[in-house]
Amino acid sequence: MSLSYLLEQTLNGVTLGGLYALLALGYTLVYGILLMINFAHSELFMLGGYVGLGVLKLLSDPATVKATGLGFLEPIQAFFMSGTVGFVALLVATFGISAIVVGILGMVIERFAYRPLRHAPRLAPLISAIGVSIFLQNAVLLWIDSKQLPYTRADGSAFVTAQTAFTIGTVHVSTMQVFIVVTSLVLLALLDTFVSKTRIGRAMRATSQDGEAAGLMGVNINSVIALAFFIGPALGAVAGVFNGMYYGSVKFNMGFVPGIKSFTAAVIGGIGNLRGAMLGGFLLGIIESLASGFVSNAYRDVIAFVVLILVLIFRPGGLLGEAVAEKV
Amino acid sequence: MGGTKTASTPTNGSKGSTRSKTLLYVGLALLMIIVPVTFQAATGLGFLVRILVVVGIWVLLALGLNIVVGYAGLLDLGYIAFYAMGAYAGVLIGQSFSSVLGGATYWVMLVPAAIAGAVTGLALGFPVLRLRGDYLAIVTLGFGEIVRICLNNNIFGLTNGATGLPKGGDQLVPPFGAIWLQDHVRFDTPIGQFVFSQNLFWYFIVVLLCIIAIIVITRLDDSRLGRAWVAMRENEVAAAACGVNIMTQKLWAFSLGALSGGVAGVTFAYVQQFISPESFTFMESVFVVCIIVLGGMGSIRGVIVGALLIRGIPDLIQGLAVAGVLKLPGSAISMISGYRFLVFGLLMVIMMAVRPQGIIPSSRRARELRPDDERQLEEEDQTMWDVEHREQVSVHNP
Numbered sequence: 146m147s148l149s150y151l152l153e154q155t156l157n158g159v160t161l162g163g164l165y166a167l168l169a170l171g172y173t174l175v176y177g178i179l180l181m182i183n184f185a186h187s188e189l190f191m192l193g194g195y196v197g198l199g200v201l202k203l204l205s206d207p208a209t210v211k212a213t214g215l216g217f218l219e220p221i222q223a224f225f226m227s228g229t230v231g232f233v234a235l236l237v238a239t240f241g242i243s244a245i246v247v248g249i250l251g252m253v254i255e256r257f258a259y260r261p262l263r264h265a266p267r268l269a270p271l272i273s274a275i276g277v278s279i280f281l282q283n284a285v286l287l288w289i290d291s292k293q294l295p296y297t298r299a300d301g302s303a304f305v306t307a308q309t310a311f312t313i314g315t316v317h318v319s320t321m322q323v324f325i326v327v328t329s330l331v332l333l334a335l336l337d338t339f340v341s342k343t344r345i346g347r348a349m350r351a352t353s354q355d356g357e358a359a360g361l362m363g364v365n366i367n368s369v370i371a372l373a374f375f376i377g378p379a380l381g382a383v384a385g386v387f388n389g390m391y392y393g394s395v396k397f398n399m400g401f402v403p404g405i406k407s408f409t410a411a412v413i414g415g416i417g418n419l420r421g422a423m424l425g426g427f428l429l430g431i432i433e434s435l436a437s438g439f440v441s442n443a444y445r446d447v448i449a450f451v452v453l454i455l456v457l458i459f460r461p462g463g464l465l466g467e468a469v470a471e472k473v
Numbered sequence: 474m475g476g477t478k479t480a481s482t483p484t485n486g487s488k489g490s491t492r493s494k495t496l497l498y499v500g501l502a503l504l505m506i507i508v509p510v511t512f513q514a515a516t517g518l519g520f521l522v523r524i525l526v527v528v529g530i531w532v533l534l535a536l537g538l539n540i541v542v543g544y545a546g547l548l549d550l551g552y553i554a555f556y557a558m559g560a561y562a563g564v565l566i567g568q569s570f571s572s573v574l575g576g577a578t579y580w581v582m583l584v585p586a587a588i589a590g591a592v593t594g595l596a597l598g599f600p601v602l603r604l605r606g607d608y609l610a611i612v613t614l615g616f617g618e619i620v621r622i623c624l625n626n627n628i629f630g631l632t633n634g635a636t637g638l639p640k641g642g643d644q645l646v647p648p649f650g651a652i653w654l655q656d657h658v659r660f661d662t663p664i665g666q667f668v669f670s671q672n673l674f675w676y677f678i679v680v681l682l683c684i685i686a687i688i689v690i691t692r693l694d695d696s697r698l699g700r701a702w703v704a705m706r707e708n709e710v711a712a713a714a715c716g717v718n719i720m721t722q723k724l725w726a727f728s729l730g731a732l733s734g735g736v737a738g739v740t741f742a743y744v745q746q747f748i749s750p751e752s753f754t755f756m757e758s759v760f761v762v763c764i765i766v767l768g769g770m771g772s773i774r775g776v777i778v779g780a781l782l783i784r785g786i787p788d789l790i791q792g793l794a795v796a797g798v799l800k801l802p803g804s805a806i807s808m809i810s811g812y813r814f815l816v817f818g819l820l821m822v823i824m825m826a827v828r829p830q831g832i833i834p835s836s837r838r839a840r841e842l843r844p845d846d847e848r849q850l851e852e853e854d855q856t857m858w859d860v861e862h863r864e865q866v867s868v869h870n871p
């Protein structure tokens with residue numbers, strides 16, 4: 146139990162925390178506005194990983210082009226596979242396309258599965274969301290692959306190789322870890338600014354405080370909700386691609402456990418509170434990482450769930466949130 | 474005289490409906506005996522009885538969860554944890570006493586399994602039941618996962634991890650009479666040899682358990698407790714203001730549901746002769762919720778129909794096809810098992826949008842789930858007006 150081991154586990158925890166924070170934002174955005182748990186969010190995270198893999202293969206894997214017969218992609222691939230500019234463009238394209246595709250899917254789900262239930266009793270949208278989640282998981286299982294897919298080119302080389310960025314003492318920090326933490330922090334800061342500074346952000350806050358009153362003041366509630374269902378899943382998709390790159394594979398059921406834990410993170414921070422979700426994400430990542438390193442790796446999920454139960458019992462409002470009284 | 478005539482007409486009508494109801498129940502009872510016996514007698518179809526047993530266990534599970542979700546309105550996404558508790562308690566305790574108890578092991582083990590379920594329900598329910606609906610759903614989900622992971626990691630060296638129980642070589646003792654019936658009741662029929670197999674024995678046990686559960690739940694529904702549940706489900710604050718002790722009622726619902734889950738669990742363990750954490754995943758919990766949602770929350774008939782549709786029909790079709798009775802191509806058979814969950818997911822979404830009250834809705838629950846239905850509201854207003862008006866009339870008349 147040396148200091149460097151502690152440092153290493155904390156570092157892993159921060160990286161994991163970045164992923165949780167990105168996912169937790171999706172839960173908290175939707176919960177803040179609609180007071181519903183978007184159970185399908187974890188599946189959108191999973192789909193983000195798959196879309197990202199598809200884009201990476203199409204743009205930088207010659208074998209995929211040969212197999213699919215999309216010859217026109219060859220010159221495009223040549224650009225993306227050459228030099229630093231190409232590499233950065235590849236990353237931007239992967240994250241961008243994945244975020245947009247999954248974001249649109251999120252809006253579609255909201256339109257067809259949740260919007261008709263907006264005035265239904267509270268359990269109805271939750272059950273509907275569980276249905277969407279089961280559907281998406283099985284769609285991937287049946288129509289893509291039931292096995293784990295490696296996040297590599299056909300020849301087994303990784304799209305993004307993890308080099309050591311710098312070392313602290315004996316602990317190596319990889320570029321991937323830096324990349325994940327920095328990107329998630331930047332995205333979180335951007336979202337925070339967007340919600341607190343812009344006109345649309347103000348509309349979102351108004352809707353979350355009182356949807357009906359906001360509607361009377363001229364806010365288009367439907368588009369605000371649709372926007373929340375775009376941003377949340379888009380961030381989730383980014384986390385999904387990161388997850389694939391960091392852990393090296395994607396699978397149809399990979400979303401479930403991170404999904405529940407990110408919801409835990411959102412609750413820890415105070416659900417409905419964006420900064421709380423970030424704080425909760427990093428906190429849970431570190432707790433889980435330290436617990437798996439020092440207590441028991443087999444029980445790491447149990448520890449995360451126990452944290453969830455304890456937070457809900459003792460501080461249901463979360464660290465940064467306020468206790469919400471039941472409205473009569 | 475006119476009064477007597479009008480009074481006698483509805484009595485006649487209700488007599489007729491009682492008779493047709495009795496006929497219906499007798500018909501159903503006969504069907505429930507004839508179908509498994511026919512399966513058992515027909516050559517090569519005996520395994521279908523086993524499927525019916527499993528369906529019966531799921532009916533029992535769904536009836537139990539229905540108390541929690543349908544009556545008390547608490548969404549429990551970790552219900553399978555109580556099922557697991559019952560199964561593991563029944564097997565672990567049963568194995569230590571089976572030399573003493575012999576054929577009575579299963580029957581005696583119903584008690585510790587029920588207690589294990591109910592105590593787990595109380596222990597979980599006491600701290601978490603004050604949470605709001607969707608928080609409760611997530612916490613119970615987390616609890617279900619905790620139980621599964623602990624079982625999987627061979628907690629306290631008891632559960633034998635992922636390999637399951639009983640450990641290699643050991644066997645669970647079948648209940649009294651099962652072996653005797655299997656050895657002595659056999660005769661030839663035109664469709665094959667009938668043997669009173671252990672599966673058939675279990676089938677009747679499970680049906681018996683379901684009937685007991687249905688009677689208990691029907692009585693509960695009409696009791697003070699049942700009315701308190703409805704009041705609490707419709708509006709917790711109003712119910713509390715009217716003197717319903719919310720926490721007690723919730724704990725009752727939660728522990729009764731868990732008790733029923735424990736009984737189903739031990740039955741499952743002794744039928745399968747084997748349990749492993751794989752049978753207690755989150756998907757199984759979702760399965761039970763799905764049965765209730767599709768069948769009709771709070772409706773006993775709905776829940777039974779839901780279990781038959783979701784658990785029974787796909788398995789039976791698949792079984793018949795595999796046995797070669799139904800001529801289906803191999804691709805269609807694998808389609809049934811593969812696309813099952815996909816279809817369930819879609820069905821849950823569609824049901825919530827189109828018919829949130831389920832296939833056979835409970836009459837009370839339907840009204841709650843479709844409050845926006847204007848005609849219904851108007852009807853309710855009309856009845857209220859009638860009531861008020863009649864009171865006025867009766868006050869003024871004398």
